[in-house]
Amino acid sequence: MTPGPGAAPVPPTRVRRRRRGSAEGALLAGPGLLYLALFFLVPLAIVLVIAFMDRGRFGGIVWTPSLDNLARALEPVFLSVLIDSVVIAGITTLLALLIGYPAAWAIARIPARWRTLVLLLVVLPFWTSFLIRTYAWIVLLNSQGPLNGLLVGLGLIAEPLSLLYTPGAVVAGLLYAYLPLMILPLYAAIERLDPEIREAAANLGARPWTVFRTVTLPLTLPGVLIGSIFVFVPSLGNFVVPELLGGGKTVMVGNLVRDQFLKARDWPFGATLALVVVALLAILLVLQARASRAVEEGARA
Amino acid sequence: MRERGGRAPLLVLVGALVFLWVPVLVLVGMSFNAAGTPYTWGGATLDWYAALARNEEVLTGLGNTLLVAAGATAGSVILGTPLAIGLHRHLRSGAWEALSLGPAIAPDLVLAIGLLSLFVLSGVTLGLHSVLLGHLVFGTAFVAAIVRTRLGHTDPALEEASRDLGATPLSTFFRITIPSLAPAILAGGLLVFTLSLDEFVIAFFTNGPATPTLPIVIYSMVRFGLTPEINALAAVLLLVTFTVVLAAQRLTGIGGRRRA
Known part of the structure; x- marks a missing residue:
């Protein structure tokens, strides 16, 4: 041209x-x-x-501006649902971390030729239908289901327990749905670790727990935070798992939003509740960004 | 150096894999159970698969879902690939970055109610087209994100050479840029396809009543109680997922380490 x-x-x-x-x-x-x-x-x-x-x-x-919805969202009835949601999503995240960290650690340590296979085994269930995976827990936790059968058969319990439609069932369903999202970023963080740093610490006389607490954990903290956000965010807004496994007894904020939009036709209030969730998540993201930056700066110093 | 306590993480990993696989495998096992319940074994059968193949709702839902997923994949690749290139080469700005990544991290529930409000307030009728418009949002973001990671590894000298040798920008784009990004485009497309197949929340809010997608059909079946056909569907979907994931791995080499 x-x-x-x-x-x-x-x-x-x-x-x-x-x-x-x-x-x-x-x-x-x-x-x-x-x-x-x-x-x-x-x-x-x-x-x-x-x-x-x-x-x-x-x-x-x-179309007249008002703050009524915000005030209503903070009324005890709704506030308690919000707190329950944060607690349930928080427990799910904590359990995912407690299981996911050692699991990711183990994957990073097994021979390389097994690693791809194990990662596939972690990811594959995650790619099957989310609703069907949740349905599987209805089957498992049912009072006549295999888990109760096993417990009764082993003589651990006399009567079948009511496992389904409890907060515990909701946590199990959420953990099952999102555990791979914790394991993968943790694996990425742990795999990048230089083993020599830990060896140096150990050779200088640090005990395993001290090495973990002062060297390994801080270096993998960004992975911990990303995994936690990947689990916490979809858990907090979930309405399918509480509905199917909580049986309407465990209500989370996602259920409220859904009901305001599709049943009560109170869109403004539904939008307010959704915004409260977004605000909570935004605070978390800011904290996460700060913490990772602190770790990076600490590593550079 | 062998670490002490090296066995415990391995045990947790095995436990996690059991936790992840037992529920799925129980469903697959039940899909061959003539009794149709998880409590007793009534002999092996393929009846549930036959019933599934005759289930009109499931078949219609599957057709709708495939239509949306195909549209979302094609549209996301067409919008997302140039978006990634434009952002990477020309528009380095935090605001545009945030806009292109936002849908990937925004809670689906918030996006779903926002889209529903937009469609209703602007008088758009709800149906498969509105679901497709919604899936294109996260699809575009995911394709753009994946293509960008690949752009960091491509060699701009190739494109310069192509231009210096007299190729027009358009021909350079289609003959050099796109082929060098092909693995990332393919991976992004497959990701969007699988995400769209299973997407429930946006579809639930923005779909019309006449055109349920497969996840919506499954949702109504699951709410109804224990349905043996779901087990057969679970097994079929697992098989499909297996195939797609393995094919993706073969095609893109993601996660695969070539053995010498």
Whole structure:
């Protein structure tokens, strides 16, 4: 594309190239960004706006700003659901960490030719239908199900326990659904560790627990935080597992949001509850970013 | 150096694998159980598979799901690949980055109610098209994220050479850039396809009543109680997943270590 004779004075190449670059960038990224602006940003903005509106008498939205929904979300009935949700998602995350850390550690230590197979075994159940995996727990935990049968058969219990429709069942279902999301980032973090650092610490006389606490854990903390967020975020907003395994007795904030939108037709209140969840998650993400940065700076120092 | 306490993590790993696999395998076992319950063995049968193959709702749901997943995969690749290239080469800005990654980390419930509000307020009727529009949001974000990781490893000299030799930007794009990104595009496409197949929350909120996708059909079956056909469906889906994951691994070499 050489400018023909008589073309306008040629601008310096650097400027021209940059200008062409930004046009090319807009051409490439434009459609995708436009799509995400329209179908991601706009929906989020709508949720943000209607959260501060009133509900119409027959559903719908009355476009007058108000803070009533926020006040209502903090009433004891709803606040207790929020707290329950955070506790259930928190226990799930903690259990996933307690199981996932040693498991990821073991995967990083087994011979390399087994590693791919074991990682596949961790991931494969995760790729089967989420609803069917949850359904499997209805089958397992049923009062006549295999788990009760096993416990009675072993003589550990006399009567079948009511395992299904309890908070414990909800935690089991969430843990089952999201455990791989904890193991994978932890594995990535542990695999990158240089074994010589730990050996150095051990050779200098540190005991295994001290090595773990002062060397290994801080270096793998970013993986711990990412895994925890991967488990906590989908657990907190989940409404399928509490409904199917909690049997309506364990209500989480996701169930409230769903009901406000699809049953009570109170969209503004549903949006407010969803925003409270987003606010909680945003705080967590900020904390996570701070902690990882602190670890990185500590490692560099 | 052998570490002390080296056995305990291995035991936890074995326990975790048992935990992950027993529920799935119980369903697969039950799918061959003529009694149709997990409590007694009534002999081996393939009846549940036959019943599944005749189940109109499941078949319709499967058709709808495949349609949405195919559209979401194609659309996400078309939107996400150039998005990744544009962001990587030309528009280095935190705001655009955040916009392109946001859908991958935003809670699906919030996105779902936002999309429902958008569609209803703007008078869009709900159906498979609205589900597709929703799946394209996270699909585009995932394809863009995966293609970007690959862009860091490609050699820009190849494209420069192509241009210096007189190729037009368009022909350089299709003959050099896209082929060098092919593994990432393929991996992204497969990821979007599998995510879309199983996506429930966005579909649940933004779908019309006439066009349930497979996860919505499964949801209504599961809520109804124990249905033996679900076990057969679980086994079939597991087999499909196996095939797709293994194929993806073969094609992209992700997670695979070549043995010498």
